[in-house]
Amino acid sequence: MTWQLATTCDKVAPDAPFAFSRGEQKVAIYQVGAEYYATDNVCPHAYALMTDGFVEGDKVECPLHGAVFHIPTGRCLGPPADCDLKTYPLKIEGSQVFIDLS
Template sequence: MTLQLITACDKVTQDAPFAYEGQGKKIAIYRVDDEFFATDNVCPHAHALMSDGFVEGDTIECPLHGAVFNIRTGKCMGPPAESDLATYPVTVVENKIFLRL
């Protein structure tokens, strides 16, 4: 596994996750304060993109049915979803975001 360049840090804002699709994966990149996090971009409850969801602090709400997830851990915090989002470790080098895919 090698580091894959995803985007520049300034492309990810606190209220708008960045959607990445590549190498067979759909991933959402989030900014919480000055930290970056990555989860699957597809809600495990129904096919909706988390990057279209609503960010509040360190949570993301699915835009389709309102399931809530912790951005840092991927943990499901409310129905109707019953499973967590997969998370991916983020590496930041020279203001660029990288993931191991």
């Protein structure tokens, strides 16, 4: 795995995911309870940033058309999207959040 520093834990909150970009790749980093997760930040249905969506518990709703996704798995839970969000491994070291985008 190729780990890179994405952010610090204090920049991610349960109701405010963190947007991380590397080149053209856009990733959303979420806090659900005491755990952190990363998914693609662009809805697969239509271009909208998931970090602009509504987070409730372990689900995020796309701000454009309301598709719902399970944050830990990226699984699509409701239309109009019909495919999942890609997920990425994260690790926490101290207060730093590292991501593997490979």
